[in-house]
Amino acid sequence: MNNWKQDIEPFLNDISKPQRYLGGELNEIVKDWTAVSCRFLFAFPDVYEVGMSHLGLQILYEAVNQTPELLMERTFAPWTDMEALLRRESIPLFGLESGREAADYDCIGFTLQHEMSYTNILNMLSLGNIPLWAAERGDEDILVIAGGPCASNPEPLAPFLDAVILGEGEVLLPRLLQTIGNHKACRGGKMDRKALLAELAGLGGVYVPSFYEPVYDAAGELTAIMPLEMPGMERKAPAMIKKARLKDLDSACFPTAPLVPYIEVVHDRMMLEILRGCTRGCRFCQAGMIYRPVRERSCETLLRQADALKKHTGHNEISLTSLSSSDHTCIKELVHNLMENFEGEQISVSLPSLRANHFSVELANEIQKVRKTGFTFAPEAGTQRLRDVINKGVTEEALLQTIEHAVQAGWSQVKLYFMVGLPTETMEDVDGIAALCEKVVRRGTQVMKEKGRFGALKVTASVSNFVPKAHTPFQWSGQDTQEVFKAKHAYLRQRIRDRRISYHYHDPFTSMLEAVFARGDRRLAVVIAKATEKGCRFDSWTEQFKGEAWKTAFEESGLDMQALASKTFQLTAVLPWSHLDYGIDPDFLKREQALAFKETITPDCRYHGCSRCGICGPEGGLVLFGKAEDL
Amino acid sequence: MRIRLRYEKTEAGRFLSHLDLARTMERTLRRAEVPLAFSEGFNPHPKMSFASALAVGITGENEFLDVELRRRVNPEKLEQAIREAMPPALKLKQLEEIPMQGKSLSASINLAVYRFLVSAGRIHEADVRAGIDRMLAAAELWRQPKIKPGKKPIPAKEVRGLIRWITVSPENGWLKLEMALVMSNMAQLRPQEVWAMLADFGGFEADAIRQVCRTGLYIEEDGKAYMPMGGDHRDAQRDFNEGGGH
Numbered sequence: 107m108n109n110w111k112q113d114i115e116p117f118l119n120d121i122s123k124p125q126r127y128l129g130g131e132l133n134e135i136v137k138d139w140t141a142v143s144c145r146f147l148f149a150f151p152d153v154y155e156v157g158m159s160h161l162g163l164q165i166l167y168e169a170v171n172q173t174p175e176l177l178m179e180r181t182f183a184p185w186t187d188m189e190a191l192l193r194r195e196s197i198p199l200f201g202l203e204s205g206r207e208a209a210d211y212d213c214i215g216f217t218l219q220h221e222m223s224y225t226n227i228l229n230m231l232s233l234g235n236i237p238l239w240a241a242e243r244g245d246e247d248i249l250v251i252a253g254g255p256c257a258s259n260p261e262p263l264a265p266f267l268d269a270v271i272l273g274e275g276e277v278l279l280p281r282l283l284q285t286i287g288n289h290k291a292c293r294g295g296k297m298d299r300k301a302l303l304a305e306l307a308g309l310g311g312v313y314v315p316s317f318y319e320p321v322y323d324a325a326g327e328l329t330a331i332m333p334l335e336m337p338g339m340e341r342k343a344p345a346m347i348k349k350a351r352l353k354d355l356d357s358a359c360f361p362t363a364p365l366v367p368y369i370e371v372v373h374d375r376m377m378l379e380i381l382r383g384c385t386r387g388c389r390f391c392q393a394g395m396i397y398r399p400v401r402e403r404s405c406e407t408l409l410r411q412a413d414a415l416k417k418h419t420g421h422n423e424i425s426l427t428s429l430s431s432s433d434h435t436c437i438k439e440l441v442h443n444l445m446e447n448f449e450g451e452q453i454s455v456s457l458p459s460l461r462a463n464h465f466s467v468e469l470a471n472e473i474q475k476v477r478k479t480g481f482t483f484a485p486e487a488g489t490q491r492l493r494d495v496i497n498k499g500v501t502e503e504a505l506l507q508t509i510e511h512a513v514q515a516g517w518s519q520v521k522l523y524f525m526v527g528l529p530t531e532t533m534e535d536v537d538g539i540a541a542l543c544e545k546v547v548r549r550g551t552q553v554m555k556e557k558g559r560f561g562a563l564k565v566t567a568s569v570s571n572f573v574p575k576a577h578t579p580f581q582w583s584g585q586d587t588q589e590v591f592k593a594k595h596a597y598l599r600q601r602i603r604d605r606r607i608s609y610h611y612h613d614p615f616t617s618m619l620e621a622v623f624a625r626g627d628r629r630l631a632v633v634i635a636k637a638t639e640k641g642c643r644f645d646s647w648t649e650q651f652k653g654e655a656w657k658t659a660f661e662e663s664g665l666d667m668q669a670l671a672s673k674t675f676q677l678t679a680v681l682p683w684s685h686l687d688y689g690i691d692p693d694f695l696k697r698e699q700a701l702a703f704k705e706t707i708t709p710d711c712r713y714h715g716c717s718r719c720g721i722c723g724p725e726g727g728l729v730l731f732g733k734a735e736d737l
Numbered sequence: 738m739r740i741r742l743r744y745e746k747t748e749a750g751r752f753l754s755h756l757d758l759a760r761t762m763e764r765t766l767r768r769a770e771v772p773l774a775f776s777e778g779f780n781p782h783p784k785m786s787f788a789s790a791l792a793v794g795i796t797g798e799n800e801f802l803d804v805e806l807r808r809r810v811n812p813e814k815l816e817q818a819i820r821e822a823m824p825p826a827l828k829l830k831q832l833e834e835i836p837m838q839g840k841s842l843s844a845s846i847n848l849a850v851y852r853f854l855v856s857a858g859r860i861h862e863a864d865v866r867a868g869i870d871r872m873l874a875a876a877e878l879w880r881q882p883k884i885k886p887g888k889k890p891i892p893a894k895e896v897r898g899l900i901r902w903i904t905v906s907p908e909n910g911w912l913k914l915e916m917a918l919v920m921s922n923m924a925q926l927r928p929q930e931v932w933a934m935l936a937d938f939g940g941f942e943a944d945a946i947r948q949v950c951r952t953g954l955y956i957e958e959d960g961k962a963y964m965p966m967g968g969d970h971r972d973a974q975r976d977f978n979e980g981g982g983h
Contacts, residue, residue: 118752119794119945125752132764132824366764368750368757368826420764420822451767452781 107139109205113197121187125369126154129180129202132366133418135167136203137177143287146170146178146279147201147211151226152219152644154182158365159373161427162217162254162275168361169276176283179203179211183226184233186643186650192233199234208234212286213249215271215279218256221623222616222646224263227252228638231266238635240268240316245299249286253279257313258396259576259683262623262630264315268299269306271313272686273349276359278311285309300337307336307343311350313686317343320628320682328627331685348687353726355382355401362414366421375423375456376415380408380440384429385711385719385728386461388486389497389702390528392575393429395695396688398721400712401729405436409443416453423454431457432466433712435732441472462500467511480566481512484523487531488538494705495530497698502542506549509563513553519564520546526594527572527586527617530703536594540601543567547606568610569598571617575624576683577690579698584674585621588614615653616645621671627682633663691720710736738806740815741842741966743831746797750826755790761826766804769822771815774805788842788954788965789849789920792927799953801842801965803835833966847920848901848955848962851928853946854911860941862912865905868939873900875938880930899926903935915952917962 111128118124139145148166150157157163163180170178179201184192192199198207208214214234216227228238236250237243243250252260253271260270271278289302307314321330333343352358360379367374383400384393403411412424424444431437444455455473460466462483470481485505487493493500509520524539543565550563571591574583586594591614602609623630636659637652644650660667675681677696694717701708711717712728713736722728746758753761763783766773775781784805791797816832823829855865872878878897884890901917918926928949936943955962 123752125757128749128752130749130825134825366824368753368761368824370757370760374760417768417770420767422763422767451773452775452783 107204107206107210110197110200110207111202111205113195114191117191117195121191122185123154123369126182127184127188127202131368133363134203134365135171135178137171139177139204139206142177143175143291144177144213144283145211146176146283147208147214148178148180149208149214149216149227149230150180150182151216151223151230152183152646153185154367155369155371157182158367158371160217160219161377161379164361164364164377165276165359165379166279167365169280169359170283172359173280173284175287176280179206181208181230183230183644189229189233189643199230209236209248211248212290213251213283216250216252216254218252218254218260218263220646221256221262221620224623224634225638225642225645227263228266228634229643232638239265241265243268243299245297247299249297249299249302251282255392255396256624258392258686258688259624259626260313260315261320261628261682262626262634264628265631266634267315268303269312269314271350272311272347272688274352275350277352278309278350281309282306282312304336304339308339310348313347314343315628318685328680328682330680331682333685346685346687349396349689351689351725352382352401354729355379356403356407356729356731360411362411363418364415366419373425374421375425376412376419376421377425377427378408378412378415379403379428380426380431380434380437381428384433385717386430386433386499387497387698387708387710387717389495389579389698390486390525390572390575392578395577395690395719397429398689398719399726399728400433401726402434402436402731404731405440405443408440409447412444413447416448416451422452423456424448425456425458427458430459430461432460432463432469435730435734437469439732441469445472462505462508464508464511467508467515470512471515480519480521481517482521482523483508485542486523486525487528487535488524488540488542489535491705492528492531492535492538494707495702496528497702497707499707499709502545505542506545509546509550510553513550513563514557518550518554518559518561519566520550521566521568522546524567524569525572526569526598527591529572529580529583531586533594533597536597537601539567539569540598543602543607544604547604551606562606565607566610567602567607569595570612571614573617573620573624576681577686577688577695579695579702581625581681581695582675582677582679582699584672585618586614587668587672588618591617613648616651618667618671619645619656622667625673625675625682626670629663629665633659633665636662689721689725691718694719712736738809739835739837739839740804740806740812741833741835742802742804742819742829743964743966744800744802744823745828745830746791746795746800747826747828748796750824751794751796753826754793755787758791758826759785759787761824762802765819765822765824765827769815769818771804771819772807772810774807786841786843788846791951795949795951797951799830799964799967800951801846801954803842805837831966835966842965845956845965846954848917848957849920849951850915850917850953850955851949852913852915852952853928853932853949854908854913855932855946856944857907857910857912860912860944862905862907864939864941865912865914865935868935868937868941869903869905872935872938873903878934880926880934894924896924896926899924900931903931911947914946917955919957920954 170176200207249268251269253275257270303314306312317334319332323329381402383397486498595611640655642652642655708717712734773783786803788801812834820829879893880896881893882891899919903916905914933943
């Protein structure tokens with residue numbers, strides 16, 4: 107078998123950042139191919155620096171490679187110069203560990219982190235000489251799977267995928283790979299593709315798209331997703347596929363000896379996952395729904411893992427990651443102990459996602475004793491009315507008080523995240539964004555004056571566009587049209603005159619594409635294929651984005667992207683993801699939508715009683731190690 | 738306590754930039770639980786000083802680094818711990834305690850020896866030899882840096898004094914070139930540049946050079962050259978003197 111890393115050798119001086127393609131990092135695991143039953147290639151559809159910052163990759167690397175009969179290697183989307191080189195020299199996409207070409211592995215798995223990575227997936231399949239469409243792949247071909255947050259509606263990609271992992275990959279991926287290994291071992295190394303897919307569909311959490319047939323009515327509306335008879339099984343595929351769940355995060359595998367890249371990556375630090383899931387219940391937030399229930403790791407476990415991470419990586423920063431880190435019931439104790447253990451060695455602690463409250467400032471103050479970098483909060487909406495609609499349980503006064511505390515503690519920069527286009531939004535709400543920013547600046551600057559400090563509080567307002575997402579209470583809501591988005595941004599741009607506030611906003615066109623794919627069905631697959639053919643790559647990289655190519659791809663497919671993005675679904679409609687069960691009761695989502703329109707909040711179940719979302723049950727529920735107090 | 742490390746930047750690490758290397762080294766020392774001393778200020782960083790930055794794409798067989806520690810540690814134990822903590826891109830060769838005060842590495846190093854290969858297919862050893870002889874016989878050598886579009890042109894420099902010696906020998910179907918180049922604050926030559934000038938003198942076309950390696954860094958004083966530290970000190974000296982015949 108060829109090691110393609112040797113073939114690119116002579117060209118490495120001519121391409122940017124060759125280290126991206128060479129592997130060989132600290133803690134890399136290189137296994138003997140002949141000693142394992144299934145070889146898995148984890149494919150990250152973005153560049154190395156982005157992929158290597160992804161904790162999921164490190165978790166799966168550990169979970170798969172700790173199983174003796176399995177092997178996982180990595181590959182990333184080659185940058186455009188490298189792609190040109192690979193195509194010119196007829197060098198296939200290869201794994202960084204062994205240098206083997208993609209097609210040599212038993213299974214290739216893509217992580218679906220966001221919708222704008224889909225063209226990279228098709229491009230990587232093409233570079234790997236893997237037939238693009240699942241239906242074109244035979245018994246000799248590699249199995250193509252996917253997982254990650256966008257797997258919660260994988261339908262636009264369904265025709266390209268043999269199987270999709272729903273839910274928590276560290277539970278399911280090793281089992282799936284073992285099933286492939288056993289299947290092949292029983293057949294002298296050969297695969298009976300259809301039979302294998304039927305076996306996988308029986309695992310629970312594995313969705314095999316080819317076992318389901320979408321049915322549309324004359325108007326083109328989806329009316330059913332029909333499970334088909336599975337080959338050799340004499341029964342149909344399950345009507346609903348339930349996500350795989352980890353009952354206990356505390357005892358789950360965690361990579362304490364992760365890969366340490368040589369080159370600078372986006373998140374160049376230790377990552378310690380302190381809890382999973384969030385029940386704050388923001389109604390636009392997909393992560394807050396699909397990662398339920400909330401499960402914490404204990405302080406003891408975390409301190410032990412932090413110590414091991416330090417020994418095995420040598421990083422000078424540790425990030426306590428989760429969807430909402432200040433919600434961990436033992437966060438104070440954890441941060442205090444980490445600071446005590448790490449301060450002498452100049453290892454800093456960072457908390458990436460904090461809620462806007464006094465307690466967060468206290469925590470941040472503890473970890474940034476000397477250098478006060480910026481403070482970031484996400485009020486998401488400008489008025490109390492709209493914050494109640496989206497269930498963002500933060501009041502204006504609480505936010506202003508938090509700013510006051512932060513400025514008193516020494517901060518002088520604040521970043522605020524907002525969204526425009528949220529359901530029920532009016533121009534009054536849009537204006538509220540500017541008004542809130544002004545209040546923050548005034549209050550902050552006043553405190554600075556009182557404290558005798560020079561200058562003013564600087565506020566960065568970053569405004570993105572609402573994208574309706576599957577499995578959320580806003581999944582039925584249509585997105586604002588391009589014209590409306592543009593008008594709202596134009597309004598804010600001229601409305602924000604205060605030079606202490608800088609205004610940033612997201613391109614509405616990519617937000618529209620995101621909405622189309624986030625709620626799209628299988629009819630979109632051909633669009634992705636066409637866009638890829640037309641050269642679309644790295645669509646989340648502004649300078650690589652080819653809007654015209656996307657427009658043509660939609661036109662040629664006879665699809666209206668604006669209509670798809672701004673479509674409002676009936677509550678009774680069959681949604682493209684209706685057969686995918688993330689443990690959230692559909693009635694809960696409907697109730698939440700109704701409450702949203704009544705501007706009524708649903709408090710966090712950790713502190714105010716069960717909101718009957720349906721996640722807790724025999725398969726597990728809330729796991730907290732300390733006392734739940736809503737601070 | 739202050740220590741000096743002699744290490745190798747291996748084949749696996751040749752594409753690391755100097756910044757990548759510094760970060761990789763800091764992490765290595767942290768994994769080895771070296772009690773690093775830190776600078777004062779808002780953003781404390783470990784007190785490490787490298788002898789000389791090595792360009793991307795080049796390996797280094799004998800590179801040097803000084804590190805300040807905040808307390809005394811047994812040097813032998815330290816050496817073992819650091820050796821074991823090294824990633825594939827680096828290899829520790831030697832570690833010694835050095836006096837707290839002393840001239841910095843970057844201020845004392847003034848000579849580097851490079852080695853690289855060129856294809857023996859189209860270029861003949863005799864032509865290279867002739868090129869070397871002619872080039873080193875020249876009283877003056879003018880380097881004209883390439884004019885990059887949109888950038889200010891860099892004035893030409895006289896560089897004959899920056900080349901101490903050059904040798905060529907056959908090696909498994911390749912030609913192996915070695916050269917000692919002076920490192921000064923005023924000007925430095927890259928082996929690629931010397932090769933291009935040499936090709937002009939030899940009347941052949943300069944092919945791509947491969948497996949470029951900085952084999953050693955030296956302190957040259959009173960016509961003698963020695964490494965800042967190292968068991969192959971004498972080898973280096975012999976190399977230096979042999980080549981010095983030109």
